[in-house]
Amino acid sequence: MKDDVxxxxxxxxxxxxxxxGPSMVLRDLNFEVKRGSFTIIYGPSGSGxxxxxxxxxxxxxxxxxxxxVDGVDIYALxxxxxxxxxxxxxxxxxxxxxxxxxLSALENxxxxxxxxxxxxxxxxxxxxxxxxxxxxEKFANYRPTLLSGGQQQRISLARATVVSPTLxxxxxxxxxxxxxxxxxxxxxxxxxxxxxxxxxxxxxxxxEYLPLSDHRISIKDGVxxxxxxxxxxxxxxxxxxxxxxxxxxxxxxxxxxxxxRV
Amino acid sequence: xxxxxxxxxxxxPQILAHMSLKNLFFKKLRTSLTVLGVVIGVGSIVFLVSxxxxxxxxxxxxxxxxxxxxxxxxxxxxxxxxxxDPETVKSIASLSEVEKVAKVYNFGGRANIGTSKxxxxxxxxxxxxxxxxxxKVVEGSGQTLADGQALVNLSxxxxxxxxDTKSALQKDLNVNVEIVDDTKAGAKKNITLSAQIVxxxxxxxxxxxxxxxxxxxxxxxxxxxxxxxLAKSQQxxxxxxxxxxxxxxxxxxxxxxxxxxxxxxxxxxxxxxxxGGIGMIIAVLGMFNTLTISLLERTREIGLMISLGxxxxxxxxxxxxxxxxxxxxxxxxxxxGAYMSxxxxxxxxxxxxxxxxxxxxxxxxxxxxxxxxxxxxxxxIVGFVVVxxxxxxxxxxxxxxxxxxx
Numbered sequence: 001m002k003d004d005v006x007x008x009x010x011x012x013x014x015x016x017x018x019x020x021g022p023s024m025v026l027r028d029l030n031f032e033v034k035r036g037s038f039t040i041i042y043g044p045s046g047s048g049x050x051x052x053x054x055x056x057x058x059x060x061x062x063x064x065x066x067x068x069v070d071g072v073d074i075y076a077l078x079x080x081x082x083x084x085x086x087x088x089x090x091x092x093x094x095x096x097x098x099x100x101x102x103l104s105a106l107e108n109x110x111x112x113x114x115x116x117x118x119x120x121x122x123x124x125x126x127x128x129x130x131x132x133x134x135x136x137e138k139f140a141n142y143r144p145t146l147l148s149g150g151q152q153q154r155i156s157l158a159r160a161t162v163v164s165p166t167l168x169x170x171x172x173x174x175x176x177x178x179x180x181x182x183x184x185x186x187x188x189x190x191x192x193x194x195x196x197x198x199x200x201x202x203x204x205x206x207x208e209y210l211p212l213s214d215h216r217i218s219i220k221d222g223v224x225x226x227x228x229x230x231x232x233x234x235x236x237x238x239x240x241x242x243x244x245x246x247x248x249x250x251x252x253x254x255x256x257x258x259x260x261r262v
Numbered sequence: 263x264x265x266x267x268x269x270x271x272x273x274x275p276q277i278l279a280h281m282s283l284k285n286l287f288f289k290k291l292r293t294s295l296t297v298l299g300v301v302i303g304v305g306s307i308v309f310l311v312s313x314x315x316x317x318x319x320x321x322x323x324x325x326x327x328x329x330x331x332x333x334x335x336x337x338x339x340x341x342x343x344x345x346x347d348p349e350t351v352k353s354i355a356s357l358s359e360v361e362k363v364a365k366v367y368n369f370g371g372r373a374n375i376g377t378s379k380x381x382x383x384x385x386x387x388x389x390x391x392x393x394x395x396x397x398k399v400v401e402g403s404g405q406t407l408a409d410g411q412a413l414v415n416l417s418x419x420x421x422x423x424x425x426d427t428k429s430a431l432q433k434d435l436n437v438n439v440e441i442v443d444d445t446k447a448g449a450k451k452n453i454t455l456s457a458q459i460v461x462x463x464x465x466x467x468x469x470x471x472x473x474x475x476x477x478x479x480x481x482x483x484x485x486x487x488x489x490x491x492l493a494k495s496q497q498x499x500x501x502x503x504x505x506x507x508x509x510x511x512x513x514x515x516x517x518x519x520x521x522x523x524x525x526x527x528x529x530x531x532x533x534x535x536x537x538g539g540i541g542m543i544i545a546v547l548g549m550f551n552t553l554t555i556s557l558l559e560r561t562r563e564i565g566l567m568i569s570l571g572x573x574x575x576x577x578x579x580x581x582x583x584x585x586x587x588x589x590x591x592x593x594x595x596x597x598x599g600a601y602m603s604x605x606x607x608x609x610x611x612x613x614x615x616x617x618x619x620x621x622x623x624x625x626x627x628x629x630x631x632x633x634x635x636x637x638x639x640x641x642x643i644v645g646f647v648v649v650x651x652x653x654x655x656x657x658x659x660x661x662x663x664x665x666x667x668x
Contacts, residue, residue, distance in 0.1 A: 054662050059569060080573045084272070087571020098566040098665060102288030103281070115571045117271025120280065159570075 007033035012065030040213040048222040091160030095172035097152040106140040130162040150181030282583035300592020303545030307538030308600035314531040316628035336489040346486040359498035364390035365486040371439035378422035386475035401427040402461035412457035418469035443482035553652040565664025574657040585649030593641035
């Protein structure tokens with residue numbers, strides 16, 4: 001595997017046993033994702049996108065095939081090692097917002113840091129920075145469930161990025177948001193990639209955001225129907241995509257200000 | 263292949279403890295009710311057991327009184343055949359576990375104080391008896407009796423119409439006693455002995471007079487009526503009793519009564535623990551219920567934690583910590599509650615007793631350190647047992663299904 005490749009799927013199959021018999025959800029998937037890329041995996045509902053993501057984060061063992069992330073065959077790891085892989089390597093944003101109800105927004109953001117063994121003080125300190133990056137410092141002590149959908153998704157993003165993950169995965173992150181809030185979240189995703197060279201894998205059925213990507217994979221009925229491969233996204237494309245976003249995002253006011261190349 | 267240098271550690275126990283406290287605090291009412299259940303369960307067991315043990319101690323003390331549990335009373339039921347003659351006494355005294363043997367001689371008699379007369383039992387005792395018998399002196403002294411000195415009991419004074427015990431001291435007492443002259447083949451004879459009252463004791467319901475035994479011995483009494491044997495240790499009492507009974511004598515010791523009382527109290531305590539146990543079972547079910555509901559409510563939360571990188575054992579530990587916190591909190595408050603209730607019971611008992619003229623302080627509630635230690639061991643075990651299934655279920659939650667769970 002080349003050094004610039006972060007993810008590699010080789011002959012990955014996933015079959016579920018259902019009442020009607022076995023069902024092939026992923027069929028012979030083969031693709032690679034480059035480090036620092038913004039990859040969008042798209043396809044209609046039921047095409048196997050979510051299963052693909054679950055396989056990628058190490059929660060769903062494929063029936064056959066090999067999944068390599070950052071040079072590690074993740075299904076050769078035991079359950080504990082895979083848990084540590086998730087905690088250290090992956091940041092995850094879901095369509096719905098999931099929280100530990102008893103913890104404040106700030107502590108929910110700190111949770112991934114807790115899971116990697118940070119002390120409370122250390123974790124809270126880093127969580128504050130992460131919260132500031134999504135511009136919601138003043139909601140630190142709120143229970144996340146009391147916030148709006150858009151705010152929750154931004155906090156979710158702050159939680160996903162707090163460990164400075166190598167791979168940021170977003171599963172329909174704008175699915176439950178209006179266009180304005182959806183654009184805010186998309187902009188933040190792209191900012192993270194740009195600022196921290198984080199590899200972003202976005203799963204969506206919304207083709208509106210395709211111009212933001214520099215790698216597209218189309219999937220249908222568990223089969224890759226199109227793999228664009230990594231290409232240099234023209235700045236014109238990005239600019240155009242950004243321009244389509246709501247004026248709510250003023251680049252100057254964007255909370256993502258800290259530049260840190262990793 | 264794993265890039266360990268990049269993988270950081272795992273969640274710290276103190277963070278898990280912090281999260282479990284947050285979770286418990288988040289559901290204040292439910293947590294309080296669950297803890298209350300444990301408080302009642304633990305509190306009632308501790309209270310009842312401590313009360314049972316306290317009462318047992320109290321009754322034991324009443325029964326044994328000031329008698330040492332090391333003393334054995336020896337008498338002969340077949341006094342015509344087996345006599346407590348000097349030879350037998352000497353044999354008993356020479357037994358290895360015997361510390362001391364006191365002799366007492368008693369006969370029926372008639373006591374006169376001034377013009378008042380009453381029938382009385384007359385005891386002839388030696389100095390060892392005064393020491394071992396632990397007579398309860400209410401007036402004057404009762405440690406030693408010189409020739410010509412006497413102790414009388416309250417019943418005797420009452421019989422002769424003296425109500426002021428102090429005024430009885432120094433009064434002259436004449437006793438007419440029918441003794442058995444062992445030197446003349448047990449012939450009965452009447453002797454009169456004079457003495458001055460030096461002490462008043464509380465003993466028995468019939469009139470009693472205690473004199474120095476020398477007066478009897480001088481008149482031909484040889485065989486003792488009863489012996490008081492002091493054993494070297496409490497452990498040697500049962501064996502010593504057997505050895506004494508081998509002489510054909512009868513023996514009794516406060517330990518016999520004590521054994522019986524303890525048997526009854528052990529049963530009593532067992533029943534009390536049973537009653538408390540019912541409360542505890544309900545508390546345990548309450549805890550199980552709380553943890554299970556918590557598990558069901560937090561299915562998605564646990565799914566989230568696993569997908570963020572929590573290990574199965576982290577989830578399991580989180581639940582165990584919550585359970586242990588619940589049970590220990592309940593145990594601690596239960597202990598404090600039981601202790602306070604016990605103090606209240608003691609206070610009420612004492613003020614009631616005081617109102618009835620009992621001067622001694624009663625302690626009916628006895629919370630012993632081993633009960634406190636046992637309570638903590640017990641609630642720890644309860645905490646672990648109750649959480650076993652919920653924690654197991656929690657750690658086996660499939661995060662994908664859990665996050666789909668609405």
